[in-house]
Amino acid sequence: MPEKKKTSRAPARKTRKPLDTPRLTRDDWLDAAFQAVVEGGFDKLRVLTIADTLGVTRGSFYWHFTDHAELLAALLARWKGREEELDQAIQKSATGKPQDDLERLLETALAHAGVDLKNMRFELALRGLGRRDAAVARMLIDVDKARMKLFESQFQRLTGNAQTAAELATLFYLAIVGSNQALSRPSSPPQAKEFLKGIITRYLIHDQAPPKAVRAPRR
Numbered sequence: 001m002p003e004k005k006k007t008s009r010a011p012a013r014k015t016r017k018p019l020d021t022p023r024l025t026r027d028d029w030l031d032a033a034f035q036a037v038v039e040g041g042f043d044k045l046r047v048l049t050i051a052d053t054l055g056v057t058r059g060s061f062y063w064h065f066t067d068h069a070e071l072l073a074a075l076l077a078r079w080k081g082r083e084e085e086l087d088q089a090i091q092k093s094a095t096g097k098p099q100d101d102l103e104r105l106l107e108t109a110l111a112h113a114g115v116d117l118k119n120m121r122f123e124l125a126l127r128g129l130g131r132r133d134a135a136v137a138r139m140l141i142d143v144d145k146a147r148m149k150l151f152e153s154q155f156q157r158l159t160g161n162a163q164t165a166a167e168l169a170t171l172f173y174l175a176i177v178g179s180n181q182a183l184s185r186p187s188s189p190p191q192a193k194e195f196l197k198g199i200i201t202r203y204l205i206h207d208q209a210p211p212k213a214v215r216a217p218r219r
Contacts, residue, residue, distance in 0.1 A: 029065070034118070101157075106201060109180075124181070144173075160210070
């Protein structure tokens with residue numbers, strides 16, 4: 001009987017698990033890092049934890065960042081840049097009525113807690129980090145100086161006195177910081193924001209406005 005020809009089969013190819021591809025953007029990682037800080041502070045800013053949240057391996061991370069330090073630096077730079085953009089937008093929207101501008105400035109500042117708790121919780125965590133990281137502390141000093149400069153310029157327009165403006169700006173900032181901490185608590189009642197905004201507006205804005213000139217009656 002003739003021999004049957006042996007059919008040669010090509011060796012089966014092993015299926016390789018596809019490598020991570022740069023499908024996630026740099027901002028996707030920064031958004032996830034921001035959320036991690038909001039939920040657990042900067043101690044929760046871990047590459048592996050964030051990768052698990054995003055449903056990828058750490059390989060995806062290295063498409064966009066060299067290491068954890070670069071992720072942290074990029075996250076802080078983005079936060080600072082957005083704060084600077086907000087300050088510039090407020091300055092550009094200034095009107096000829098300093099009292100109205102201060103009220104709008106107060107509303108914007110309290111929106112961090114009253115509307116967007118994430119921003120306020122991130123900043124609180126950032127200030128905690130600044131107590132043990134000198135570079136972060138210097139960055140926060142720059143941010144605070146820019147805010148104080150903005151507040152002082154508004155109160156200068158309202159009162160016409162540089163010393164009074166500096167003092168009121170300090171009290172205004174302390175009131176905002178304290179209000180934001182109070183409003184960031186889960187147990188804060190819904191009406192708390194309007195209450196706090198009302199007393200700050202009354203004592204630090206309305207009561208500081210120069211009295212309107214009273215016209216003498218015509219004879």
